Amino acid sequence: MQGFDAAKINEIIRKASEGSRFYQHKQQAQQKLDAKIKEMLHTAQQMSPQLLEKATKKMEAVALECEAGRDLSRTIVHVDMDMFYAAVEMRDQPNLKDVPMAVGGNSMLSTSNYIARKFGVRAGMPGFIARQLCPALVLVPPNFSKYKAVSRVVEQVFAIYDPNYAMMSLDEAYLDITDYMEANADAYQAKSEVDNETLAEAIVREMRLKIQEATQLTASAGIAANTRLAKVCSDLNKPNGQYYLPSDTRAIMDFINKLPIRKISGIGNVTEQQLKALGITLCGQIRPNYGLLRLLFSDCSLDYFVRISLGLGETDLSNYTSGEQKSISTETTFTGTSCKQKLMQMVSDLSIELHGDMKKKGLVGKLVTLKTKTVNFVLKTRSMALGEPTSDPEVMGKVARKLLIAEMEKCPVDEPLSLRLLGVRMSNLSEEASSGRAKQTTISKMFEKQTVSAGRESSSNYCLVTESVAREVQAFHD
DNA sequence: GCGGATCAC
DNA sequence: CATGGTGATCCGC
Numbered sequence: 180m181q182g183f184d185a186a187k188i189n190e191i192i193r194k195a196s197e198g199s200r201f202y203q204h205k206q207q208a209q210q211k212l213d214a215k216i217k218e219m220l221h222t223a224q225q226m227s228p229q230l231l232e233k234a235t236k237k238m239e240a241v242a243l244e245c246e247a248g249r250d251l252s253r254t255i256v257h258v259d260m261d262m263f264y265a266a267v268e269m270r271d272q273p274n275l276k277d278v279p280m281a282v283g284g285n286s287m288l289s290t291s292n293y294i295a296r297k298f299g300v301r302a303g304m305p306g307f308i309a310r311q312l313c314p315a316l317v318l319v320p321p322n323f324s325k326y327k328a329v330s331r332v333v334e335q336v337f338a339i340y341d342p343n344y345a346m347m348s349l350d351e352a353y354l355d356i357t358d359y360m361e362a363n364a365d366a367y368q369a370k371s372e373v374d375n376e377t378l379a380e381a382i383v384r385e386m387r388l389k390i391q392e393a394t395q396l397t398a399s400a401g402i403a404a405n406t407r408l409a410k411v412c413s414d415l416n417k418p419n420g421q422y423y424l425p426s427d428t429r430a431i432m433d434f435i436n437k438l439p440i441r442k443i444s445g446i447g448n449v450t451e452q453q454l455k456a457l458g459i460t461l462c463g464q465i466r467p468n469y470g471l472l473r474l475l476f477s478d479c480s481l482d483y484f485v486r487i488s489l490g491l492g493e494t495d496l497s498n499y500t501s502g503e504q505k506s507i508s509t510e511t512t513f514t515g516t517s518c519k520q521k522l523m524q525m526v527s528d529l530s531i532e533l534h535g536d537m538k539k540k541g542l543v544g545k546l547v548t549l550k551t552k553t554v555n556f557v558l559k560t561r562s563m564a565l566g567e568p569t570s571d572p573e574v575m576g577k578v579a580r581k582l583l584i585a586e587m588e589k590c591p592v593d594e595p596l597s598l599r600l601l602g603v604r605m606s607n608l609s610e611e612a613s614s615g616r617a618k619q620t621t622i623s624k625m626f627e628k629q630t631v632s633a634g635r636e637s638s639s640n641y642c643l644v645t646e647s648v649a650r651e652v653q654a655f656h657d
Numbered sequence: 658g659c660g661g662a663t664c665a666c
Numbered sequence: 667c668a669t670g671g672t673g674a675t676c677c678g679c
Contacts (some may be wrong), residue, residue, distance in 0.1 A: 289666090444665075447663060447665080449664085558661080559663080562658090569662065
């Protein structure tokens with residue numbers, strides 16, 4: 180089996196990227212971050228021991244309070260389908276099973292199979308670089324309606340174990356199986372004793388098997404006292420595995436203390452670098468640095484860091500499912516252009532598309548935001564509030580165009596605004612006014628589910644079908 | 658409140 | 667030749 184070591188992979192990626200505007204922008208961003216970190220370290224150096232001690236005490240007080248609220252009573256499961264999109268395609272096209280393949284396009288991969296990963300082909304990587312890493316790579320365009328349909332099947336399995344499961348995306352969910360465990364303990368008694376497993380482990384193993392029977396796809400799972408820990412655990416025995424972290428404080432602290440901070444959801448590349456500069460790479464190194472952190476980060480971050488350092492996390496899944504949508508947007512990337520006519524036309528088209536999405540969800544909004552990305556990858560947003568909420572494509576388009584013109588006029592004539600991305604977003608959302616319209620929205624929603632689960636191919640097709648049929652149904656009601 | 662930054666998927 | 671789209675949240679000003 181052919182494959183590359185990390186050094187070789189990085190070399191190929193560097194050669195393919197080097198010199199591109201994307202790479203240049205990325206390096207600029209990194210320099211900015213380096214400067215910010217340097218400044219942070221400078222601040223840290225000037226802290227007096229007294230100040231540090233005081234800050235440490237305050238943080239310890241917060242930690243004490245958090246510790247008092249520790250809830251070990253729930254059993255939370257994080258389930259994650261293995262290389263989901265790629266797995267679906269491999270299932271449906273057996274010739275893809277033993278070749279390196281990825282789902283995505285020339286500009287971006289959503290996921291790759293394990294053969295492709297040996298060559299360094301990863302999610303988030305552009306297709307043209309992936310091909311350089313692995314010339315034999317088979318690229319499969321994504322088929323989201325199919326993935327949605329598969330996801331619905333998986334959801335039905337989730338519902339058995341927790342009717343209030345929280346889907347986080349098409350291939351990921353949290354479940355609280357505490358009630359199921361209590362209600363079904365007896366049924367699993369023999370099974371879990373034979374395999375020397377806890378009740379939770381036996382239940383989750385069975386759930387993963389049910390998913391596999393229903394979809395021919397494998398899933399991995401993490402079992403722990405809260406969502407933060409469960410999420411980390413689901414990654415540990417991937418693919419087709421599970422990891423159980425017992426719900427006692429000692430076990431949790433042993434686990435968290437040696438865990439790299441980057442494994443925590445919410446700690447990304449930037450935060451990792453910042454913390455690394457402070458000598459923090461493991462979660463266990465957060466608490467000894469409480470004072471330092473308190474003097475460098477905001478209150479909000481501090482609370483977050485304290486909870487991570489104690490292995491605390493969310494235990495109430497309704498916090499994931501109850502929220503209302505806060506913004507809705509459409510954006511598109513294209514080959515860079517400074518042609519004003521083209522750019523203006525695209526903004527109008529985006530507004531129409533956005534209107535369609537808002538209509539489907541019965542949403543209206545008050546704040547229009549235009550998003551731009553220059554050919555040098557510099558992002559900007561400009562927004563303007565409306566007098567009253569709307570989803571009217573003309574109104575949204577007019578305001579968005581106005582914002583675009585203002586940006587174009589800021590540029591000197593000899594250096595016109597040259598863009599590679601445009602986006603329109605609506606926020607300050609509310610529900611579309613009721614009366615006859617709301618009814619139609621509801622009916623559209625009902626029909627959407629049926630259409631999608633029937634596996635309709637093109638989303639634009641489905642859109643047309645949905646709306647025309649919804650109108651008929653509405654006419655019938657009238 | 659706005660715009661930039663960060664993050665997840 | 668060439669690096670996505672959607673939504674959320676936090677921070678500084």
